Amino acid sequence: MQISWMHICLLKYRKSLFLVFSIIFLSGNTIAQDQAIADSLEKIYSSNYKLQNNLKLLKELSENSIAPYKKLKFSNELLKAAKEKDSSTYIYSGYLQKGNALASRGDFSEALESYFKAGSVARNEKELGLIKVTLGDVYSLTRNHDRSIKYYNEAIAIFRGTNDSLTLGSVIFNAGDGYLKNNQIDKAILYLNESEQIFKNINFDLGLAYCAGTLGLAYAKMGRNKEAEINIGQAIQTLEREGDYSPICEFLNGMSDIYTEKNEDSTAIEFASLSRDLAKTYGFKNEIREANLRLSQIYEKTGNTPEAYKFYKEYITYKDSVLNVSTAQNIAGLRADYEVAQKQAEVDLLSEQRKNQQLVVISIGVASFLICLLAFGLYRRNRFIKRTSAIIEKEKNRSELLLLNILPEETARELKKNGKVRAKKFESVTVLFADFKRFTLIAEKLPPERLIKTIDYYFSQFDKIMEKYDIEKIKTIGDSYMAASGLPFPTQDHAYRILMAAFEMTQFVKETKENSLYDDANFDVRIGLNSGPVVAGVVGTKKFAYDIWGDTVNIAARMESHSDIGRINISENTYELVKDKFECEYRGEVEVKNGRILKMYYANIAKENEEKIAG
Numbered sequence: 001m002q003i004s005w006m007h008i009c010l011l012k013y014r015k016s017l018f019l020v021f022s023i024i025f026l027s028g029n030t031i032a033q034d035q036a037i038a039d040s041l042e043k044i045y046s047s048n049y050k051l052q053n054n055l056k057l058l059k060e061l062s063e064n065s066i067a068p069y070k071k072l073k074f075s076n077e078l079l080k081a082a083k084e085k086d087s088s089t090y091i092y093s094g095y096l097q098k099g100n101a102l103a104s105r106g107d108f109s110e111a112l113e114s115y116f117k118a119g120s121v122a123r124n125e126k127e128l129g130l131i132k133v134t135l136g137d138v139y140s141l142t143r144n145h146d147r148s149i150k151y152y153n154e155a156i157a158i159f160r161g162t163n164d165s166l167t168l169g170s171v172i173f174n175a176g177d178g179y180l181k182n183n184q185i186d187k188a189i190l191y192l193n194e195s196e197q198i199f200k201n202i203n204f205d206l207g208l209a210y211c212a213g214t215l216g217l218a219y220a221k222m223g224r225n226k227e228a229e230i231n232i233g234q235a236i237q238t239l240e241r242e243g244d245y246s247p248i249c250e251f252l253n254g255m256s257d258i259y260t261e262k263n264e265d266s267t268a269i270e271f272a273s274l275s276r277d278l279a280k281t282y283g284f285k286n287e288i289r290e291a292n293l294r295l296s297q298i299y300e301k302t303g304n305t306p307e308a309y310k311f312y313k314e315y316i317t318y319k320d321s322v323l324n325v326s327t328a329q330n331i332a333g334l335r336a337d338y339e340v341a342q343k344q345a346e347v348d349l350l351s352e353q354r355k356n357q358q359l360v361v362i363s364i365g366v367a368s369f370l371i372c373l374l375a376f377g378l379y380r381r382n383r384f385i386k387r388t389s390a391i392i393e394k395e396k397n398r399s400e401l402l403l404l405n406i407l408p409e410e411t412a413r414e415l416k417k418n419g420k421v422r423a424k425k426f427e428s429v430t431v432l433f434a435d436f437k438r439f440t441l442i443a444e445k446l447p448p449e450r451l452i453k454t455i456d457y458y459f460s461q462f463d464k465i466m467e468k469y470d471i472e473k474i475k476t477i478g479d480s481y482m483a484a485s486g487l488p489f490p491t492q493d494h495a496y497r498i499l500m501a502a503f504e505m506t507q508f509v510k511e512t513k514e515n516s517l518y519d520d521a522n523f524d525v526r527i528g529l530n531s532g533p534v535v536a537g538v539v540g541t542k543k544f545a546y547d548i549w550g551d552t553v554n555i556a557a558r559m560e561s562h563s564d565i566g567r568i569n570i571s572e573n574t575y576e577l578v579k580d581k582f583e584c585e586y587r588g589e590v591e592v593k594n595g596r597i598l599k600m601y602y603a604n605i606a607k608e609n610e611e612k613i614a615g
Contacts, residue, residue, distance in 0.1 A: 037064045053081045055090045062097035069595035071101035092121045099134060105595075106285045108138050129158035133171055136178065141286055145182035152178055166207075169198030173210060180218050188218050209238035213251045225258050232258075249275045249287035256294050265302050266441065269295065280561065283591055289318035307440055423537035429486035430495040430531040430574060431553050432471075432502060433560035434462070436523040439479040450519075455479065457518050458509070465504045469497040474548060479523075484548055487536055495531050495577035502527045502568045503605045510566060528560025529603075530571040555592050562590055562600060572599040 041061050058078035065071040079094035099114035112135065119131040136151035152175035159168040176191030192215050199207035213235030220228035232251045239248050252275035259268035276291035278284075292315035299308035436442075436458075443451050459476060466473045466483050474482040483501075486494030509525040512518055532552035539545050555571055563569035575584055584601040592598050 042070075053084075055081055055085065055087060059090060059093050059097075062094070062101075067595070067597070068101045068105040071097060071104070075101055088121050088123065092118050092123070092127065095121070096131075096134075103134075103138055103141075108142050112138055125158050126162065129155045132158070133174065136174060140174070140178050140181065143181070145178050149175060149178040149182065165198055165202050166204060169195045169202070169204070169207060172198070173207065173214070177214055180214060180221075183221075185218055185221055189215065192218065205238060206242050206244065209235045209242070210247060213239075213247060213254070216251070217254045220254055220258050220261075223261075225261065228254070228258055245278055245282050246284050246287060249279045249284055249291065252278070253287075253290050253294055256298070260294075260298055260301070265298055268298050269441070272298065285318055289315055292318065304440075304444065423535055424488075425533060425535050426487045426490060427533050428490070428494065428531065429484050429534050429548075429552070430498045430529055430577070431534065431548070431556035432483045432485070432498050432527060432529055433480065433557050434482075434502075434505060434525055434527045435478075435480040435560060437526055437565050439523065442522060443479075454518070454521055454523075457521060458512075458523070461508055462505055465501050465508070468504075469501045471498055471501055472546075475545065484534070484536075487534070487548070495529075495574050496581055499529065499568070499570070499574075499578055499582060499603055502529065502603075506566055506568065524565040526560060526563040526565055527568045528556055528558070528563050528570070529568065529574045530556035530559050531573040531577055551593060555598065558590060558592055559600065568603045570601050570603050572601070575599070575601045578603070 037060075041057065041064065045057060045061060055078065058074055058081060062071055062074040062078050065074055075094050075097035078090060079098065082090035082094055095114045095118035099111045099118060102108075102111035102114060115131055115134050115138070119128060119135075122128040122131060132151045132155040136148045136155065139145070139148035139151065152171055155171045156168070156175060159171055162168070172191050173195035176188045176195060179185075179191060180188035192211050196208060196211040196215075199211060212231045216228040216231030216235065219225070219231065232254055236248055236251050239245070239251075252271050256268045256271035256275065259265075259271065272291050272294040276288060276295065279287035279291060292311045296308045296310075296312035296315055299305075299311065446454065459481060462481055462483075463473060469485070471483050471485045472487055474484055476482070483498065485491070485498035485501075491497070506525060506527065509523065512521045513524065530552055532550070532555070534548045534550040534552050536546070536548045539547055552573075555573075559569045559571050569587070570578070570584070578584070583604040585604065587600050587602055589597050589599050
């Protein structure tokens with residue numbers, strides 16, 4: 001992690017805000033992001049169109065907006081207006097804030113381009129030093145540590161000539177962090193100790209926490225685990241108090257490394273999982289990637305290959321999005337594979353043609369013999385048809401029942417009639433996701449047969465609950481259960497019915513655990529709901545599967561991942577449909593796809609609904 005210029009601003013303005021790779025320094029003054037200020041400025045901007053090209057207003061909006069999509073919007077408008085008025089001061093600010101917005105959402109290539117453009121119009125050494133720090137930060141996050149250290153040291157040379165101790169200490173810290181990530185541990189400790197002394201002189205507690213935690217990571221690499229634990233523990237306490245969660249994720253990963261070296265794998269998994277959950281809550285892509293890599297490595301070490309593959313797959317997803325891995329090369333590779341496959345198909349076709357020619361010759365030879373057998377065969381055929389007709393009818397009915405068990409009745413009829421199913425869009429359904437908390441840790445202790453029986457015990461009861469409320473079960477993946485209400489036949493009360501089902505699910509799981517109703521049934525469930533449009537259809541040609549797609553499904557999964565044990569987390573969309581029938585408590589916002597922000601609520605069941613469930 002790095003100490004950004006936002007930390008410096010926070011100290012000077014005594015504010016505590018979430019930081020994104022922000023660097024704010026214009027005309028020799030630092031300005032802290034403040035959402036309250038941003039909101040008031042945005043009201044002024046929206047209410048007076050004459051001010052919408054005001055450079056000063058756009059500059060303050062781009063600096064104070066916390067949401068990346070808003071910061072990007074206002075910085076682009078600032079750039080457009082500044083270029084029209086040929087203002088180099090505001091052009092510099094526009095490129096700087098645009099780079100901050102892009103970096104905060106992980107678009108590092110575009111962020112670098114904006115920072116370089118800002119550097120090209122910098123008016124003095126201090127502004128140029130600021131750009132060098134931002135470039136060092138981005139190269140550090142994309143693991144180009146040699147280039148990162150180069151820019152940090154250039155910035156240090158500039159700021160040693162100023163009286164700004166806070167800035168100098170922060171840049172020296174960033175360089176030390178870069179040396180640590182580049183495995184130059186002695187240099188890292190040297191820089192970190194100098195930074196720590198500067199922060200002590202100016203009483204910068206947050207900077208001291210960064211130094212303590214990063215020194216802890218250095219000690220861990222040297223095998224000095226006791227000192228590492230003490231330093232990292234102190235750092236996490238301070239950072240929690242300050243509400244600065246991004247470095248906590250990295251320090252938790254450091255704790256995971258320490259316990260991995262001690263062969264205390266369960267504890268190492270706990271720390272890495274905490275880091276991953278915290279990073280997902282706040283959308284820290286880089287930290288999500290690192291936590292997934294550690295979990296994959298630990299599970300591989302313990303011989304749990306499925307879990308290792310699961311987390312490594314997620315690590316690769318985030319690695320590609322954060323580090324901009326060479327996608328073009330991958331596409332070229334896929335194209336090459338495709339061309340090879342096409343050539344192989346041509347060879348196979350020619351081979352089949354030769355075989356067919358051989359078969360024709362053989363067929364002519366045996367044709368006379370077959371004709372002799374035909375009369376006898378017809379006689380036997382009549383007897384066979386009579387005996388097998390009953391069997392065929394029985395198996396037909398059995399296959400139809402099996403098909404109805406896999407697909408909704410309407411979909412099954414369409415499949416039998418047309419041989420395929422046309423995808424349909426449903427304008428309003430409610431999607432449910434449920435999974436078991438700490439499933440992996442518990443599952444590791446159970447033999448496979450007992451684990452399958454336990455999961456079947458839970459999911460069979462969930463199926464009965466879905467049938468009770470006329471809800472369509474979609475599928476299960478591992479310990480995850482997915483269902484949808486309002487399809488294949490649209491209904492007005494789909495949200496109410498699936499929420500009632502969700503309450504029954506949580507009640508069943510709770511009673512099973514508390515009353516020990518089933519051996520090994522010691523799980524806790526968490527549930528997420530979201531309402532909106534989906535597309536439904538059948539995939540596959542041999543093993544049919546009815547499935548649904550759309551942003552509504554993704555948001556429902558997001559609601560489940562942000563839920564807690566025994567709770568039902570619903571999106572703002574679902575809340576609007578059920579708020580008159582259920583008591584709901586607001587619990588904050590979450591960023592979903594395309595930068596949208598949705599509110600989340602915990603649903604609580606009313607007494608009259610409790611009686612319905614009990615009945």
